[in-house]
Amino acid sequence: xxxxxxxxxxxxxxxxxxxxxxxxxxxxxxxxxxxxxxxxxxxxxxxxxxxxxxxxxxxxxxxxxxxxxxxxxxxxxxxxxxxxxxxxxxxxxxxxxxxxxxxxxxxxxxxxxxxxxxxxxxxxxxxxxxxxxxxxxxxxxxxxxxxxxxxxxxxxxxxxxxxxxxxxxxxxxxxxxxxxxxxxxxxxxxxxxxxxxxxxxxxxxxxxxxxxxxxxxxxxxxxxxxxxxxxxxxxxxxxxxxxxxxxxxxxxxxxxxxxxxxxxxxxxxxxxxxxxxxxxxxxxxxxxxxxxxxxxx
Numbered sequence: 001x002x003x004x005x006x007x008x009x010x011x012x013x014x015x016x017x018x019x020x021x022x023x024x025x026x027x028x029x030x031x032x033x034x035x036x037x038x039x040x041x042x043x044x045x046x047x048x049x050x051x052x053x054x055x056x057x058x059x060x061x062x063x064x065x066x067x068x069x070x071x072x073x074x075x076x077x078x079x080x081x082x083x084x085x086x087x088x089x090x091x092x093x094x095x096x097x098x099x100x101x102x103x104x105x106x107x108x109x110x111x112x113x114x115x116x117x118x119x120x121x122x123x124x125x126x127x128x129x130x131x132x133x134x135x136x137x138x139x140x141x142x143x144x145x146x147x148x149x150x151x152x153x154x155x156x157x158x159x160x161x162x163x164x165x166x167x168x169x170x171x172x173x174x175x176x177x178x179x180x181x182x183x184x185x186x187x188x189x190x191x192x193x194x195x196x197x198x199x200x201x202x203x204x205x206x207x208x209x210x211x212x213x214x215x216x217x218x219x220x221x222x223x224x225x226x227x228x229x230x231x232x233x234x235x236x237x238x239x240x241x242x243x244x245x246x247x248x249x250x251x252x253x254x255x256x257x258x259x260x261x262x263x264x265x266x267x268x269x270x271x272x273x274x275x276x277x278x279x280x281x282x283x284x285x286x287x288x289x290x291x292x293x294x295x296x297x
Contacts (some may be wrong), residue, residue, distance in 0.1 A: 030094075053180065142212075144170075192219075221239070240285060267282040
């Protein structure tokens with residue numbers, strides 16, 4: 001349906017002239033609020049580290065990462081998180097739903113997709129701090145923010161990520177994480193319903209498993225079933241977005257089936273991330289441990 005040119009000139013253009021500056025100003029304010037979490041020193045490290053990665057200055061990147069890590073786990077994670085935003089040219093975006101370059105790797109139109117927000121990173125770090133280990137695992141790599149944050153916060157840890165890798169920015173994210181943390185990250189591409197059981201055959205034991213993948217009931221339930229093969233008695237499981245009814249239903253089914261014992265619930269208040277999410281909305285997490293036969297004796 002085509003609008004008459006006269007209507008466009010008289011109605012649409014004046015409306016855009018009124019609303020667009022307001023929208024731009026609102027978005028600018030939101031992004032500044034995200035960056036306001038960082039101190040002056042952290043902002044300086046953000047700038048220097050981003051420049052080193054873009055210029056492929058590997059030694060400088062390594063030295064800057066070590067410097068950032070002296071600030072402590074939380075600061076290191078937040079700085080590196082912001083570095084990932086800036087490398088993707090989403091400076092200050094902080095988890096907002098976005099369109100990357102318009103298409104995914106299959107040539108289909110790109111749908112808006114969010115990613116972990118800074119307050120959610122803090123929740124993840126509190127769990128990581130109580131489950132120190134050599135190997136963390138995550139289902140849902142996306143743009144690499146949670147991976148970068150965990151690796152920055154815990155220098156002795158390696159990370160194994162599973163992701164469909166449908167989005168065009170995944171390749172860039174994998175390169176950025178590899179340069180920031182050489183030899184410490186592995187990305188397994190493909191449906192987690194297939195790749196997790198396949199990887200389990202090599203018998204890795206994850207100290208922490210963060211699930212932020214398929215939010216459909218069937219997909220989330222399959223992830224919860226399959227991660228048992230990656231777990232030990234001491235593994236901590238973190239399920240993201242249990243405020244989503246489908247994810248919550250999958251989590252509850254896993255409990256009823258005797259796969260997982262829930263230990264607690266948590267939440268993080270996030271800034272306005274668009275697509276129906278409001279300022280201060282609570283993102284819900286569930287925490288648990290696997291119920292393995294060898295752990296019941």
